[in-house]
Amino acid sequence: MCSAGVTHAEQLAATSRSNIKNDLNYLMYTPDDYASSDKTYPLVVWLHGGDQGGTDIEKVRSSGIPKLIEEGKTFPFLVFSPQNPSDELLYPIEKVEAALEEVMLKYRVDRTRVYVVGFSRGGFGTWAMAEQFPDKFAAFVPIAGGGNRHYLSRTNEKAAFWVFHGTSDDTIPLSDSVVLYERLIGLKRNARLSVLEGVDHSGVEWAALNDPELWNWLLKQRLEVAPK
Structure with a gap:
């Protein structure tokens, strides 16, 4: 409790000048015809699950x-x-975004067709x-x-979402995806939800990625104007 006449310590405003090193390891895939062409390509950002984190990049291939x-x-895309x-924490998405910018400067990327696909911890990302x-x-x-539904109002009205989850997922509850999907619908976003009956946590990753309709749908999505 504050008392009258007591002198309080001053709060000084300051700005940090520290530089955070971005040392993300990554794999980069280019389509078969990339080297022989001069066209731009769509790009998929893949965010893996929890057990491929750390410093051994070979784990990401698994x-x-x-x-x-x-x-x-x-695939016809980068x-x-x-x-x-980290093998315990969520993705440092600011570092992912910074590394992605480096990649998009290095490779011929169609910036109207950049997508994010992630599983489990990568789904949170x-x-x-x-x-x-x-x-x-x-x-x-x-x-x-899963994630924080309260910030979905910040999402791009022009972006599309396709959410996958299995009913037998004992690791991340189906409800984590449902509540986010329902929030997107409430915001009138372009969103769809695939609930896979009897599919567990590891099974839904492969069910989604081996669905040809997913890739056909994904490659149809584009922004009207490329981000600056």
């Missing part, structure tokens, strides 16, 4: 889109797969990217993720 590529699947440097960098991406595909 699941998700990178695993499909390792097994011989080809794939940027950053590794979460996908929702966060939609809220924090709303004007950068044309579409988001959170798979078995």
